[in-house]
Amino acid sequence: MSTSFVIPSRCTLCPRRCGADRAAGRTGYCGAGGTLKVARAALHFWEEPCISGTRGSGTVFFSGCALQCCYCQNYPISAQCFGKEVTVERLAQIFLDLQAQGAHNINLVTPGQWQPWIIAALTLARDAGLDLPIVCNTGGYETPDSIRRWQGFIDIWLADLKYVSPALSAEMSAAPDYFAVAKQAIEAIMAQTGRPVYGPDGMLRRGVILRHLALPGHIDDSFRVLDQMAAWNDADPGCLVPSIMSQYTPFYKAAEHGIGRRITTYEYRRVVNYAVDKGLTSGFMQQKSSAREEYTPAFDLTGV
Ligand code: SF4
Known part of the structure; x- marks a missing residue:
């Protein structure tokens, strides 16, 4: 079984298309270089119930991130690229270890900048008996080519739709094109994955x-995000499962960008009520108590 894959010499894996020569060991805008890095691999119980179930989601956190949001709750790994260098063979074994621990699925958190390595590892792991659904947990900032290459490897997308306003996405994620890119990406993943399918469990x-994720002081933009979700749902009812999150906590550089507090109960209620008014009723919302730092896993190289 070959594990060969091509390390980009002019990387265009994400919409930044920064062109880093990763084959020569250079790091790109996302912080990823020429050797795969993983920060944590463990059962995780705080995703939506149909992902975490009773035994947990087999979650693997990858180092680096194309988006670099100023409030990232995982900023040690996304922005500071905390992690350990591993081979694709080791990553395949990590997937199999999570399956042996009883994980309901394998949950790849921010995998886009490592796609060639991960596809090679998934191929190896499948040949060795991995048969769990594979989840791609993404900020929604993906190229059409990247989504095409995931076809046949990803079963479930946990995708964000963060912003509509280009000014807001520029401020928070230095990505004024966020909505245009994410809208196209989400339409591509819905076309690729199809309607939700549940097992007997x-x-x-x-x-x-x-x-x-509703942000404090920006619920007007949340309403525009929900307008887009509702438009997709109206065109094809039940095509996606909406999940409206209140867990925002002002990590990292949030205060410098005017979001240095948690969302209020009033703000979150208004966002949820707006979603219900728009017909987005069969999905998930969080208890406000989710906005606590203990829901953020410690990044200590567990399972790596
Ligand atoms: S994945 Fe990273 S290195 Fe590749 S284009 Fe995006 S930011 Fe640059």
Whole structure:
């Protein structure tokens, strides 16, 4: 079994298309270089219930991130690229270890900048008996080519739709093109994955959970995000599972960008009520108590 894959010499894996020569060991805008880095691999119990179930989601956190949001709760790994260098063979074994621990699925967190390595590892792991659904947990900032290359490897997308306003996405993620890119990406993943399919145990086997994290002081933009989700749902009812999240916590550089507090109960209620008014009723919302730092896993190289 070959594990060969091509390390980009002019990287265009994500919409930044920064052109880093990763084959020569250079790091790109996302912080990723020429050797795969993983920060944590463990069962995770705080995703949506149809992902975490009773035994947990087999979650693998990859180092680096194309988006670099100023409030990232995982900023030690996304922005500071914390992690350990591993081979694709080791990553395949990590997937198999999570399956042996009883994981309902394998949950790849921010995998886009490592796509060639991960596809090679998934291929190896499948040949060695991995048969769990594979989840791609993404900020929604993906190229059409990247989504095409994931076809046949990803069963479930946990995708964000973060912003509509170009000014807001420029401020928070230095990505004024965020909405244009994410809209196209989400339409591509819905076309690729199809409608949600559940197993007899109620666990999601296939489909798209579309998440929105409501930000303090920016619920007007949340309403525009929900307008877009509702437009997709109206055109094809039940095509996605909406998930409206209240867990925003002002990590990292959030205060410098005017979001240095948690969302209020009033703000979150208004966002949820707007979603209900728009017909986005069969999905998930969080208890406000989710906005606590203990829901953020410690990044200590567990399982790596
Ligand atoms: S994945 Fe990283 S290195 Fe590749 S284009 Fe995007 S930012 Fe640059």
